[in-house]
Amino acid sequence: MNNPYIKEGNSIKLEVNIIPPPQPLDGVIENIFDDYLVIKCTHSYIQKEPQKVSCTIPHNEKVCMFPSTLERSNENIVFVSMPEVHTVKLIQRRQYVRVPLITDITCYLLVINNTAVIGDKAFSATIKNISAGGVLIASKLSIPEQSIFGFELKIEDKNFVFTACVVRNMKNHQDQVFEHGCEFIGLDDKDRETLISFCSRENNKVK
Known part of the structure; x- marks a missing residue:
């Protein structure tokens, strides 16, 4: 090819x-x-x-x-x-619109340090922004890069379950939290289209 x-x-x-x-x-x-x-x-x-x-x-x-x-x-x-x-x-690159979204969520660890997590291992986090490609969350816990977690989020009166992989972990010294840049994985086309539409509308509100 x-x-x-x-x-x-x-x-x-x-x-x-x-x-x-x-x-x-x-x-x-x-x-x-x-x-x-x-x-x-x-x-x-x-x-x-x-x-x-x-x-x-x-x-x-x-x-x-x-x-x-x-x-x-x-x-x-x-x-x-x-x-x-x-x-x-x-x-x-950056095909998807990223919009602020301050929402508290509960995250459930699925994989950490390249090992599947057995049982419910949850941590609290706050979504800071979101796009159809991924999400930025803040947490008091430092979650290693390549960790995978799931969380539920309501969009347009419907509950969605997302799976995300941590690709970036940074300490926010001002707020004393860790900010995690995450990519969505296993997202089907229908759910991605819902996110694209939601982010587009939210982006138009702030213009």
């Missing part, structure tokens, strides 16, 4: 569709063959059966996204099928 984004040495993010929850993996494309990509991940991957996977290759101005299948793995090396040309999409 002649695609400037699918190149050896490029970083790639994988979201393996294991439920619950989807498993995020970060890696680098090491080799490209006619039928598959060889990706070296930062963590080992232990699933043995082929799994559907959503792939994201970030770039300076655009992001390359496509669905595929994770065929097999060898510790931290995974083999992903080459995507069909018509399934590869390019979107602008």
